[in-house]
Amino acid sequence: MVSPSTTTTTTATWHSLPNEMKLAVIDILEAKDIKSLSEVDQRTYQACVPAQFRRVKLNDFEALEGFLENVPRTYCSYIEELDLCTERRNINSTPVLPRYRSEAVIAMLTASKSLNKLVLRVSGSLDKSVVAPFPFLNNLRNISISNIGDEARAPLSERLVVSIAASTRHLEELSLDRITRSRMHSPELEGVYPCVPLATGDEDIPDLPHLGSELSLPSLLRIPTLRKLTIRDTHLGHDGWTNSPVECRLQFLDIGSCYHADENFNTLCTERIMAAVGRTVDEFSLTAAVSDSLFSEPSATPLQRLRKLHITPFFPVDSVVDTVANLAGSPVENISVQCFEEDVVDVCTALEEFLTLRVERGPEFYNRLQQIDVRVTAADDIIASSEEETEERIAAANRLQDFCRDLRLRSVVGKSVPNPSNKKQEVFAPISFTDARRYHTKGRSMTL
Structure with a gap:
C-alpha cells in the first residue's frame, strides 16, 4: 500500500508580486476596478496612482480649483490626457477674472509634465500669460480648444490660440471651435454686415520668433509639425489662407462652416483652404459644399492624395451629389x-x-x-x-x-x-x- 504523498501549495500574495507585475495587472483594469483596488491599502493605492491619474477631466472651474487644492502636485506628473473647463459651476456666480482663471490653468499645466493630449473648454477670455507653460510641455501633441461661452461677450481671440499652438514644440493635432477673429487682423469686418464678433485688447500678446506679430489663423499652416487640423464654427475669411507660407504637411483636414456667414461664403473659404494645403491631405471632412470644378480634374486638383472623404451632418444634403462629383479628380x-x-x-x-x-x-x-x-x-x-x-x-x-x-x-x-x-x-x-x-x-x- 502506497502512502499518500504530502502536497505543499504556495500562494503568492499581491504584495509579493514584483512592481512590474502589479502595474501590468492594474493597466488592464477598468476605471471602477482600479478605484476599488486602490482602496485595499496604502501600498496598493500608491501603485494605482499612475493609472488613476492618467486621464483627468475637470468639468468646471470649481473642480479645477479643488484639484489644485487637494491633490498632491506630484500626481500631476502622471497625467497624459487632461480635459479642462473654465466655466463656473453656477452660471449665476460672480465671474472669474481672466487673470485668476489663467493662473489656475497655468498651475495645472506646469505640473503636468507628461501631458500628451489637452482639451481646453473655455468660458470667458484667458489672459495672455496662459501661453507660458506650452513651450515646456515636450510630450504634448494633441490640443483641442473651444469657446463654450458667449462669443459676443467673451471672445476667445485667434491671436491667443495661434500663440498657444505655435508655442507647442511637437504639436501634431489641433482642433479649434468658435475661435474669434481679432480686430487687429480683420479691420475690414468692423461695423460691416453680417456683424461678425471681433476680439479686441489682444494687441499685447507677444510676438513669436517664427511668426512675429502675424498671429492670425492662417499662420497655423506655418507650424511644421502639424498633421491634423480641425476648425469649426469659426470665421475663415482671412486672405492669408491664400498667401501664407505652408510649412506643414497636413494629412487630415476638417473645415466646418461659420454660422455668421452664408453658404456661398463658407464654400469659398473651404475651397481656398483646400487649395492651400491639399497637396498632402489624405483625409478630408466637409461641412460646406465644393463648387469649383478645378477639384474634378486629376491633373489640376490640389487634392492629389485624398483617399478618404467625410461629409458631416450639417452639410447641405442637396449639395452632396455635386460636391462629390466635383472632387472626382482625387483618388x-x-x-x-x-x-x-x-x-x-x-x-x-x-x-x-x-x-x-x-x-x-x-x-x-x-x-x-x-x-x-x-x-x-x-x-x-x-x-x-x-x-x-x-x-x-x-x-x-x-x-x-x-x-x-x-x-x-x-x-x-x-x-x-x-x-x-x-x-x-x-x-x-x-x-x-x-x-x-x-x-x-x-x-x-x-x-x-
Missing part, C-alpha cells in the same frame, strides 16, 4: 456620410444618384472607389420615429447597399459606436433606427 477610396436620422432617406437617395452618375460617366470616374458608408448620428432633440418612418429609412439603406453590392463596393449603413476592444476605432451597429442614444467609451479616467 478617393472611401466616402463616409454622417447624418441625422431624419436625413437618412435623403442621404441614401443622394448617394444612389451619385452612383448612377458614376455608372453613366464610365470607368475613369471614381475608379478607385471601394466603400460608401452612412453613419447615423443622434440629434440633441430626439423625437421618437413612427413605424412608417423607420421602415422607410431601412428600405432606403437597403436600396443603397444593394446598389453598392451590384457595383462591387462595400457599404455599411448604421450607427457608429465605440469599439470596446480599441478606443481609437469605431464599429457600426446593424441597421436600426429605433435607438438614437449616443454611446460613450469607457476609459480609465478621473472626473471631477
Whole structure:
C-alpha cells in the first residue's frame, strides 16, 4: 500500500508580486476596478496612482480649483490626457477674472509634465500669460480648444490660440471651435454686415520668433509639425489662407462652416483652404459644399492624395451629389456620410444618384472607389420615429447597399459606436433606427 504523498501549495500574495507585475495587472483594469483596488491599502493605492491619474477631466472651474487644492502636485506628473473647463459651476456666480482663471490653468499645466493630449473648454477670455507653460510641455501633441461661452461677450481671440499652438514644440493635432477673429487682423469686418464678433485688447500678446506679430489663423499652416487640423464654427475669411507660407504637411483636414456667414461664403473659404494645403491631405471632412470644378480634374486638383472623404451632418444634403462629383479628380477610396436620422432617406437617395452618375460617366470616374458608408448620428432633440418612418429609412439603406453590392463596393449603413476592444476605432451597429442614444467609451479616467 502506497502512502499518500504530502502536497505543499504556495500562494503568492499581491504584495509579493514584483512592481512590474502589479502595474501590468492594474493597466488592464477598468476605471471602477482600479478605484476599488486602490482602496485595499496604502501600498496598493500608491501603485494605482499612475493609472488613476492618467486621464483627468475637470468639468468646471470649481473642480479645477479643488484639484489644485487637494491633490498632491506630484500626481500631476502622471497625467497624459487632461480635459479642462473654465466655466463656473453656477452660471449665476460672480465671474472669474481672466487673470485668476489663467493662473489656475497655468498651475495645472506646469505640473503636468507628461501631458500628451489637452482639451481646453473655455468660458470667458484667458489672459495672455496662459501661453507660458506650452513651450515646456515636450510630450504634448494633441490640443483641442473651444469657446463654450458667449462669443459676443467673451471672445476667445485667434491671436491667443495661434500663440498657444505655435508655442507647442511637437504639436501634431489641433482642433479649434468658435475661435474669434481679432480686430487687429480683420479691420475690414468692423461695423460691416453680417456683424461678425471681433476680439479686441489682444494687441499685447507677444510676438513669436517664427511668426512675429502675424498671429492670425492662417499662420497655423506655418507650424511644421502639424498633421491634423480641425476648425469649426469659426470665421475663415482671412486672405492669408491664400498667401501664407505652408510649412506643414497636413494629412487630415476638417473645415466646418461659420454660422455668421452664408453658404456661398463658407464654400469659398473651404475651397481656398483646400487649395492651400491639399497637396498632402489624405483625409478630408466637409461641412460646406465644393463648387469649383478645378477639384474634378486629376491633373489640376490640389487634392492629389485624398483617399478618404467625410461629409458631416450639417452639410447641405442637396449639395452632396455635386460636391462629390466635383472632387472626382482625387483618388478617393472611401466616402463616409454622417447624418441625422431624419436625413437618412435623403442621404441614401443622394448617394444612389451619385452612383448612377458614376455608372453613366464610365470607368475613369471614381475608379478607385471601394466603400460608401452612412453613419447615423443622434440629434440633441430626439423625437421618437413612427413605424412608417423607420421602415422607410431601412428600405432606403437597403436600396443603397444593394446598389453598392451590384457595383462591387462595400457599404455599411448604421450607427457608429465605440469599439470596446480599441478606443481609437469605431464599429457600426446593424441597421436600426429605433435607438438614437449616443454611446460613450469607457476609459480609465478621473472626473471631477
